[in-house]
Amino acid sequence: MKLYEFEAFQNPRRVRMFLAEKGIEVEREQIDVPAGEHRSEENLRRNPGAAVPFLELDNGNFISETIAISRFFEETYPTTPSLMGATAEEKATIEMWQRRVELGLTQATGDFFHHATEGLGEVDRYRNKEWGENSRKQILATMKLLDTNLANNEFIAGDRFSIADITAVCAVDFAEYLGMPISDSHINLRRWHETVSSRLSAAA
Numbered sequence: 001m002k003l004y005e006f007e008a009f010q011n012p013r014r015v016r017m018f019l020a021e022k023g024i025e026v027e028r029e030q031i032d033v034p035a036g037e038h039r040s041e042e043n044l045r046r047n048p049g050a051a052v053p054f055l056e057l058d059n060g061n062f063i064s065e066t067i068a069i070s071r072f073f074e075e076t077y078p079t080t081p082s083l084m085g086a087t088a089e090e091k092a093t094i095e096m097w098q099r100r101v102e103l104g105l106t107q108a109t110g111d112f113f114h115h116a117t118e119g120l121g122e123v124d125r126y127r128n129k130e131w132g133e134n135s136r137k138q139i140l141a142t143m144k145l146l147d148t149n150l151a152n153n154e155f156i157a158g159d160r161f162s163i164a165d166i167t168a169v170c171a172v173d174f175a176e177y178l179g180m181p182i183s184d185s186h187i188n189l190r191r192w193h194e195t196v197s198s199r200l201s202a203a204a
C-alpha cells in the first residue's frame, strides 16, 4: 500500500493526521504538485481528479478523495479509535459537520488559493478574482458558524474528537496561511484550535 501526497497541502495532511490518530503507518511518496506532476499521464490514470492525495492498494487499485481514503482505513482497521462514529446518529452527525467544514472551509480556502492568489502559478493559469473574494466571505462565515457551535461542544461534532476536527484544523491552518487567521472574537474556535493543535497527530 502506498499513499501519494504533497506534504505542504491541506488534503494530504488530513490523511496523515487520520493515520496518526489511528496509529497506522503507510509508505508515502511525494508528488510535486507545484511542478504539475499530479497531471502527468501516469498520475491521471491513478487519479483522474488530478489531485493528491491518492492511495495505491496492494491489489494495484487506486482510491482517491480524502474522505474515501479515510473511510478505507476506518473500515480496514476497526479496532483502532473510531474517527467516523459508531452509532447511526454519531456517524450522521460527524458526516454533517465534516461536510459543512469541507464545503465552507476546505473547498473555499482551495478556491481562494487558486483564484485570489497566484495559486499554482503557471500550472493553473485560470483566475476568477471575484470568485476568490467570494470564497473569503464563505471562509469567514464558516469560522463564525464553528465558533457558535463550539460554545456548547468540546469538538466540532460533539464531545468526541472526529474526522470533522481533522478537516477543520487543516483548513483553519491553511486559512491562516492565506491571511485569514481566527478572529480574536471567536474565543470558542480559538480554544478548540489550541486543543486540537496540541494533539501529536497535528504534527504528522
Ligand SMILES: N[C@@H](CCC(=O)N[C@@H](CS)C(=O)NCC(=O)O)C(=O)O
Binding pocket: 009, 010, 011, 012, 033, 038, 050, 051, 052, 053, 064, 065, 066, 067, 110, 120, 124
Ligand atoms: N476532493 C479532493 C481534493 C483534493 C485536492 O484538491 N488536493 C489538492 C492539494 S490540497 C491538489 O492536489 N490540487 C491540485 C490542483 O488543484 O491542481 C479530496 O478530498 O481529496
